[in-house]
Amino acid sequence: MVVGGKGRGATLADVARAANVSPSTASRALNDSPLIPDATKAIVREAARKQNYRVNTTARNLRRQTSSTVALVLPADPESGQMVSDPFFLDILGAVADALQEKKYDLLLSTTGAHPDRWFEDFIMSRRADGLIVIGQAHHADALEQLAGEGAPVVVWGAAATGLPYCSVGSDNLAGGDIATSHLLALGRRHIAFLGDTDLPEVALRYEGYRRALAAQGLSADPALLSRTPFTREGGAAAINRLADSGTRFDAVFATSDLLAMSAIQSLQARGIGVPQDVSVVGYDDIQMAAHYSPALTTISQNIALGGTLLVNKLMDLMAGQPAGTDVLEPRLIIRQSCGSPVMSGGTAPAGDRA
Amino acid sequence: MVVGGKGRGATLADVARAANVSPSTASRALNDSPLIPDATKAIVREAARKQNYRVNTTARNLRRQTSSTVALVLPADPESGQMVSDPFFLDILGAVADALQEKKYDLLLSTTGAHPDRWFEDFIMSRRADGLIVIGQAHHADALEQLAGEGAPVVVWGAAATGLPYCSVGSDNLAGGDIATSHLLALGRRHIAFLGDTDLPEVALRYEGYRRALAAQGLSADPALLSRTPFTREGGAAAINRLADSGTRFDAVFATSDLLAMSAIQSLQARGIGVPQDVSVVGYDDIQMAAHYSPALTTISQNIALGGTLLVNKLMDLMAGQPAGTDVLEPRLIIRQSCGSPVMSGGTAPAGDRA
DNA sequence: AGGATTTATGCAATCGATTGCCAACGGCTG
DNA sequence: CAGCCGTTGGCAATCGATTGCATAAATCCT
Numbered sequence: 001m002v003v004g005g006k007g008r009g010a011t012l013a014d015v016a017r018a019a020n021v022s023p024s025t026a027s028r029a030l031n032d033s034p035l036i037p038d039a040t041k042a043i044v045r046e047a048a049r050k051q052n053y054r055v056n057t058t059a060r061n062l063r064r065q066t067s068s069t070v071a072l073v074l075p076a077d078p079e080s081g082q083m084v085s086d087p088f089f090l091d092i093l094g095a096v097a098d099a100l101q102e103k104k105y106d107l108l109l110s111t112t113g114a115h116p117d118r119w120f121e122d123f124i125m126s127r128r129a130d131g132l133i134v135i136g137q138a139h140h141a142d143a144l145e146q147l148a149g150e151g152a153p154v155v156v157w158g159a160a161a162t163g164l165p166y167c168s169v170g171s172d173n174l175a176g177g178d179i180a181t182s183h184l185l186a187l188g189r190r191h192i193a194f195l196g197d198t199d200l201p202e203v204a205l206r207y208e209g210y211r212r213a214l215a216a217q218g219l220s221a222d223p224a225l226l227s228r229t230p231f232t233r234e235g236g237a238a239a240i241n242r243l244a245d246s247g248t249r250f251d252a253v254f255a256t257s258d259l260l261a262m263s264a265i266q267s268l269q270a271r272g273i274g275v276p277q278d279v280s281v282v283g284y285d286d287i288q289m290a291a292h293y294s295p296a297l298t299t300i301s302q303n304i305a306l307g308g309t310l311l312v313n314k315l316m317d318l319m320a321g322q323p324a325g326t327d328v329l330e331p332r333l334i335i336r337q338s339c340g341s342p343v344m345s346g347g348t349a350p351a352g353d354r355a
Numbered sequence: 356m357v358v359g360g361k362g363r364g365a366t367l368a369d370v371a372r373a374a375n376v377s378p379s380t381a382s383r384a385l386n387d388s389p390l391i392p393d394a395t396k397a398i399v400r401e402a403a404r405k406q407n408y409r410v411n412t413t414a415r416n417l418r419r420q421t422s423s424t425v426a427l428v429l430p431a432d433p434e435s436g437q438m439v440s441d442p443f444f445l446d447i448l449g450a451v452a453d454a455l456q457e458k459k460y461d462l463l464l465s466t467t468g469a470h471p472d473r474w475f476e477d478f479i480m481s482r483r484a485d486g487l488i489v490i491g492q493a494h495h496a497d498a499l500e501q502l503a504g505e506g507a508p509v510v511v512w513g514a515a516a517t518g519l520p521y522c523s524v525g526s527d528n529l530a531g532g533d534i535a536t537s538h539l540l541a542l543g544r545r546h547i548a549f550l551g552d553t554d555l556p557e558v559a560l561r562y563e564g565y566r567r568a569l570a571a572q573g574l575s576a577d578p579a580l581l582s583r584t585p586f587t588r589e590g591g592a593a594a595i596n597r598l599a600d601s602g603t604r605f606d607a608v609f610a611t612s613d614l615l616a617m618s619a620i621q622s623l624q625a626r627g628i629g630v631p632q633d634v635s636v637v638g639y640d641d642i643q644m645a646a647h648y649s650p651a652l653t654t655i656s657q658n659i660a661l662g663g664t665l666l667v668n669k670l671m672d673l674m675a676g677q678p679a680g681t682d683v684l685e686p687r688l689i690i691r692q693s694c695g696s697p698v699m700s701g702g703t704a705p706a707g708d709r710a
Numbered sequence: 711a712g713g714a715t716t717t718a719t720g721c722a723a724t725c726g727a728t729t730g731c732c733a734a735c736g737g738c739t740g
Numbered sequence: 741c742a743g744c745c746g747t748t749g750g751c752a753a754t755c756g757a758t759t760g761c762a763t764a765a766a767t768c769c770t
Contacts, residue, residue, distance in 0.1 A: 294618075391748080
């Protein structure tokens with residue numbers, strides 16, 4: 001009404017004038033300062049509403065010496081140039097966005113493209129952001145350490161290794177590997193194939209958890225059951241075929257990603273091996289499709305929403321000058337149908353057979 | 356060095372002092388103004404470099420009456436509260452981020468949560484963003500129209516319907532349906548089942564393209580072959596089973612999402628129907644897994660990178676006060692193995708059988 | 711009632727960079 | 741030598757909101 005599509009919006013001075021008070025009073029009234037009596041606040045607020053006033057964030061930030069903004073850095077895959085393929089990245093993003101919104105912070109998004117090094121620094125120094133959230137520390141590890149060493153507010157989402165100089169949040173891959181394996185063991189499975197690329201730190205930890213669970217039952221990991229497979233190929237199929245052809249006997253598969261698990265299930269079925277009747281399969285990630293696959297995937301899920309909140313809370317602590325440590329998220333076992341757990345609809349009880 | 360982790364950064368005044376010039380001259384020098392001789396520029400730049408100076412974006416934006424920022428609005432699914440499940444959303448995001456970075460714009464990300472209505476307005480009015488990119492117009496259609504009507508710079512990614520009051524970019528679903536269907540027809544298929552929820556505008560258009568392709572061959576769409584299925588369930592399986600049980604004869608399936616296609620393929624195989632030998636299946640979206648499925652999915656792909664660039668360019672036009680229309684992206688047929696195209700490895704030529 | 715508080719409000723400086731306008735200076739021409 | 745022009749660079753206002761300090765008004769206390 002008052003403001004045309006192109007014209008300037010109303011300023012605080014306009015509101016003050018309309019309310020017959022000074023800009024100072026108007027500012028304080030709109031910020032709910034205790035210095036201003038309720039009656040005056042009401043008048044000012046009404047004037048602001050009538051003029052459709054919105055505070056000019058830029059001016060406020062300049063005066064307040066803050067940006068009320070957090071930058072989220074999303075590394076593009078250096079090889080393909082594509083976005084990070086982490087299946088739940090979008091969910092982290094959503095969780096972080098929500099947590100920040102609640103704290104009245106804006107979320108600035110950037111991909112690491114142009115400046116390989118100076119990049120991080122720039123954001124803080126140019127006051128475009130008060131803090132940084134970095135997704136995945138793999139690349140830039142050195143830049144991160146330096147930045148954190150300088151006391152910049154930075155938190156990292158990624159594999160939660162101990163002894164990092166910067167503050168990070170990630171899921172406990174060791175525990176994840178353990179509970180997945182333990183679940184299979186509890187179902188009576190004893191020969192559990194492990195699918196995944198143990199060169200990746202996350203996967204290596206999951207394997208460690210796999211071994212721990214076996215050890216808890218007095219079993220040891222059979223190297224023949226470890227199938228090192230990259231994530232992105234039709235690796236699941238190849239791995240299963242290799243395993244089956246080699247004659248190695250197995251009655252369960254722990255796939256370190258849901259994609260691998262689905263791929264593996266297909267190969268098994270193609271060979272006439274029933275899932276979960278003959279072989280139990282557990283995945284990792286709990287991607288959206290996991291619930292809609294058939295058989296629905298039993299898999300390891302992570303509390304992403306909590307992760308987002310933790311990231312934000314840690315960053316807030318850092319920005320307030322308080323120290324913040326590294327946190328680890330507990331993974332959770334989601335029981336569906338691909339393992340034939342007795343918990344599920346009684347139809348497919350686990351057969352006693354073993355490969 | 357000069358600046359401790361917590362201390363303030365150097366200001367323009369500091370640089371000017373160090374270079375023995377006035378702030379005005381320093382500013383002009385750093386902005387490469389023709390008013391300043393090269394010699395002076397060099398001195399100022401050197402001083403800035405030494406002090407590790409970064410322009411204070413907030414101050415600049417206030418003075419320049421701009422935010423050099425574009426807000427990208429990501430609607431959360433109103434039901435699940437989860438993020439939009441569009442499989443290539445992340446790629447759009449990446450493309451938009453890159454395009455904006457090139458134009459020196461920042462990308463502010465937000466989910467539509469708190470303010471259902473006023474939300475969009477807020478961003479522009481509070482000067483946190485100069486323009487808006489909205490992903491998916493389905494919800495908020497009314498708010499968008501109003502906003503665009505007021506002349507706000509807004510572009511929308513979504514179904515490119517004609518006659519919209521706001522500027523949008525999206526893929527040509529009509530053409531997509533056409534080329535998918537035409538491909539199946541070219542392979543000799545004549546009874547093509549259509550899987551998808553025609554209540555969604557995108558899907559409705561794809562169905563329209565399906566009918567157009569059939570009509571071009573003198574055929575008409577058989578209503579019995581239309582299976583209205585929601586995207587997110589195990590709809591593919593249910594639809595196939597329903598279709599097969601009803602005795603309707605079909606030799607091909609056009610699934611309007613890759614997830615549906617995969618689900619459908621599984622059901623077909625479970626019934627002993629070969630893909631692509633007995634039934635050809637074409638999907639839609641070309642999600643990452645499509646290439647890794649077996650059989651690898653023939654599907655419809657969209658030029659996301661181009662879409663991102665178009666969105667940004669349109670928005671720049673709007674922000675410059677120039678009009679910008681709606682653009683349509685041409686979808687592309689990706690031929691893999693699920694249709695048994697003769698183009699692929701000659702092993703599986705389409706059999707002449709029809710269900 | 712008169713000084714002491716408390717309450718309500720305004721003045722003016724400030725955040726840091728940008729930019730219109732003007733001044734100083736050197737060189738050049740007539 | 742006076743006048744003019746082009747170059748170089750500084751002064752000061754500006755963007756809009758916030759806030760320390762001060763003042764005016766109202767209330768209180770003995």
